[in-house]
Amino acid sequence: MAFDIEKIRSEFPILNRKVNGKPLVYFDNAATAQTPQPVIDAIVDYYSNYNANIHRGVHTLSQEATDKYEEARLKIQKHFNAKKSFEIIMTSGTTHSINIIATGFAEILEKGDEIIVSALEHHSNIVPWQMLCERTGAVLKVIPMNQEGELQMDAYDQLLSEKTKLVFTNHISNALGTINPIEEIIKKAHKVGAAVLIDGAQACPHIKPDVQALDVDFYVASAHKIYGPTGVGMLYGKEEWLNKLPPYQGGGEMIKEVTFEKTTYADLPHKFEAGTPNICGGIAFGAALDYANAIGFDIIETKEKELLEYGTSELLKIDGLKIYGTSSKKTSVISFNIEGIHPYDIGVILDKLGVAVRTGHHCAQPIMDFYKIPGTVRASFSFYNTKEEIDVLVGAVQKAQMMLR
Template sequence: MNMLDVLKIREDFPILKRKINGKPLVYFDNAATSQTPLAVIDAIVDYYSNYNSNIHRGVHTLSQEATDAYEMARKKVQEHFNAKHSYEIILTSGTTHSINIVATGFTNLLSKGDEIIVSALEHHSNIVPWQMLCERAGAVLKVIPMNLEGELVMDVYEQLLSDKTKLVFVNHISNALGTINPIEKIIHKAHKVGAAVLIDGAQSCPHIKPDLQALDVDFYVASAHKLCGPTGVGLLYGKEEWLNKLPPYQGGGEMIDQVTFEKTTYAGLPHKFEAGTPNICGGIAFGVALDYMNAIGFDTIAAYEKELLEYGTEKLLEIEGLKIYGTSKNKTSVISFNIGDIHPYDIGSIVDKLGVAVRTGHHCAQPIMDFYKIPGTVRASFSFYNTKEEIDILVEAVKKAKMMLS
């Protein structure tokens, strides 16, 4: 028996009352960004209405209130992800920013001929920064291949590892296919050859509550806007010893200890990586979003989203000619599909006219689409505030699109 009261939860999300082209909004683009509950919207309004001020600098009351709220949010992030210390949590502008801090920081830690491993399932933000790093450092990029089900070929991964491997980067869950990668094994095997591991958790955090200490991962990155939080804020977790090895990413206020024209010394963690005025309100709202999701419970969310995935998969496969990409047994609530030779963009445009929001294209994962020899897919991604009735609306909309485009 599922304990999730979806209709009650939907009341928390004002946007779900919207009409699109005269039809009730069916929002199935959750893998791109989740919607924002009232608790988070209220926290943003409260900040700007009552204690908007710069942090860590002022002795006045507003500054102290804002600083306390911001640092409390960092503590919430630490507790949610079970990092050992709150100063191992760097608040960034999002996953891409977090990855770039690490990729830039490793420039002077690599030698010519060192090897970096990424996977074939990566988002562009977990490919391009490493290619740029390889160009700067003279390192070599290796790729863990994927199979037709959309899973990583782990035997080949083990063959790629050697004492030349310095870094391994994989996503926890594929944004394009929903595949959940075996990150425990990936981390363990990388550590055996002395390599550091960064896990891109952007897609996993809405569905899974990762325990960073249990994973023994070196770096973990995620974005608040996938977790019912605002855009423009995210986290970089790094083990203390790694964060101490990396140089600052940006210079400016807040990240310094002493500044003279001869020499500058840098602040300790986490401030060393937080130059300038941060997204204060975003950080505070991120903490509120985590509170909101934890109150519902990640086990409850996972069980309900599994029901939606199974129901959606079954109903969509009843449409003749529809093919699903990403059929791993271990996947989350994402369905990527095409119908025959119909371009995914055309299907997306028609279902939008019927009020259904899906994502179309290569989902910033072009190598996956090249592997399947397709231009892209239609991606429907479900969240805990979606319903089976909405899936029925999607199915009818896709049938209509197929009829119009065939």
């Protein structure tokens, strides 16, 4: 697909609407990306033509829905380069995926075992591990960060030991945009025999992870970050690890045989997929990956890098504006504050001017505590955004500054 920005933007219906009488400038892509028409069409097609439960029915609609759903699993397998399709578990999103692993490891960890997370984590990659430590007596350790928003890898080396059983970090920070050195993190963890889970929620809209090349044990993502619907995501796990872990939930689909005396569990992936799944969401997830791959992640990365560089240079021209997260390795996220002004107040005025940004701690409160700030204004760009929209953002921030000082 040749990159034609006007054509691209026309494929996202929501970009045509107005907010408070102003053309929408959508810079909250790190929270959720917008959905293109081909994905919307896939959702409408499902409910219009073959809405039925899957894996259980002999009738035509059920068979069609099952085929489409399993085709989507194959698309996800191919996209992430998983070795086998049953290593892809369909979930409700990244948080669900993380909790599956955290719950499973509760039966593996022992008192005194150690697990490591990074200082750059989203709350969904902190709280489950704290709960796991409370249940097992394991000890949670944290890789510290520096002022640029980068992990201190020398400190990580000191944290690793024969007691380390699990290491968890995000691929890209949702709050700062920092791209973490996950290849190094994975390799060093494996040297001490630890498993590694990578939270790819923020990475997957921008890059195309190869789970086999990374040699990662678990990788998780959400469809709505990758131009798909909310309420669906995926957990990749190496076959040997998924076979070791117990089921997360009991119910239909995840069983092989049930009697009142004993139940045996289904093979992968169904062992972790209890109940009726988000069938339409899974199918639309596959359609979203088709759309992104048709554009090409090399093109997406190039366009978003241009937006990041332009946005950074233009925003820094504003007096008193400070950007948090200044690593040379980051993606299209700019978190900033203006001296003397609360980020929430800026966000409210930007909304009145049609500019959608995120304000607050971005479910990454430890990062804000590190910088000793209440939160930031976060502008996050996608390939369908433009430099002209960034100009609107800059003008809106300047207007907010004048109004609030």
